[in-house]
Amino acid sequence: MSEIAYLARRYPLGVGGAIIMTVFVFAAIFAGTVAPLDPFTTNPRASLAPPGGTYLMGADMMGRDVFSRMIHGARISLAVALGATFLGSGFGAALGLSSGYIGGWFDLIVQRIAEIMQSLPLLVMALVITASLGPSLTNTIIAIAIPLIPNVARVIRSNVLSLREMPFVEAAKATGMSEWRIAVVHVLPNTLAPLIVLATAQLGSTILTEASLSFLGLGVPEPWPSWGRMLSESAAEYVQTAPWLVIFPGLAISLVVFGTNLLGDALRDALDPRQQD
């Protein structure tokens, strides 16, 4: 208990971010129970019903409850964001670790490939990959994960390069440990802090990328309610007539990204004091 109080005093903004994230994660996990109405049921009589009464945040053109769709949308957004971040950071860390540890031509090739990937903006690359793989939940996750890999690989590689020269690695070598074991037992755990910081920082951008992809009609397909697609459906026609269709989904995206940013900043200060601002 006292630890929580200490954390709240030391990183008030970070705790705020954690609370926001907890609310969204809770909504996502228990979407079926929390949502007052079914997100897929259409009701022609409630078409474009304004917020209030049964429809807390109004209803869309087909009479579906916006609030319930938003809660189910949290599931999609967080699933894509967490999935893509895990996948991208995992592959990136493995690549960075082996690239920094093996060195030589392998390192050279990995560096060139990372450079090639980094010369394309995240959204452009994700767009081309989804276009190639076709729209589906898994493909969206893959499309967002791949552009994350070079970034993570580079950070982990530079970490590994400096760790490799540390006295404790030398000591491990002197005891006759194999290179492979040193990499996994001694070097890898020491890259965890920067990895967590980086992954949290990227969580926000994966959510924004998913929203953009869905907004452009190339993200998670129907019938999944995704915040980005809710916006793209309402953007063109209802900006004037039904502003609640534009305001609420965007608010959800901004709030959850805001939460990840607050949390990311606090984690960086706590785990990686060297990059403080």
Next chain:
Amino acid sequence: MLSYIVRRLLLMIVTLFGVSVAIFLLLRIVPGNIADILFDSAGLIDPAEKQKIVVDLGLDKALPVQYGQWIFGLFRGDLGYSYVSEKPVIDEILPRIPITARLAGLALLFAVCTGVPLGVISAVRQNTGLDYLLRVFSLTGLSMPSFWLGLLILMFFVHYFGTIPIYDRAPATYWAWIQMLVIPAAAVGFRSSALIMRLTRSSMLEVLRQDYVRTARSKGLSERAVTFDHALRNAMLPVITTIGVETAFLMGGLIVTETVFNIPGVARFLVEAIRWRDYPMVQNLVMFIALVVVVVNLIVDLAYMFVDPRIRYGQ
């Protein structure tokens, strides 16, 4: 210096070559080509007709042949023909570039003009109410999707003024031109502005702790002279690097912003080309974007060297 530039240019060519191979393969690993789409959408049924489309577009040739034709065409300035409009790709892309370039330029200008001063204020007034307000403001900027901000601005204008300046192919005056693009530019540049503000702040705080700043203060210089002449100059270095990195991000923002504001630039065109599986268009557009990113990064690195004489590459 010269050898450094030459080496960078060579690496640039390697990178662009890699991008070309990657994008070419990526567009072809999955079945379903333009012939299928045209075939389905036009309601054609005759297989012979479909075969004719495939042959006409060169889709029946082996992949290396198709790739070779594209690359050699590129060197001759021949980007091929759009599958959809059947016009030369270059004629479709070129007129759209200035539109996006102006929008991006205006957005960057907005980002720097707001981000740097606000960052300085935030740093100088560290840990005051104003600083907290500005920090939350910048974090908000980093959290909002630019297309949503665009929609909100659109909504605001339509609600309070009944209208918004819409895109016009030939605005009469410079003023009309700026009026037309300034709102989308602000919408897309807000994120960059927030990032630049955060960076300026942290970089200023770092510099303000340095000994030479204390020296400047102790020799009786005014706080203004210390902040602007001594601190800001050095604090700008990391900010310049970010501007390079931001161009890539900005490109992503432009795609959605051009869609929201219905601006016929290159960025939105990429999405349309992807929807149509217009290979020649997508390939060339992606190559163009990669070229812009790589060149901007080179320029930023070189600018860095001129701004900070301590940096000497390739020695």
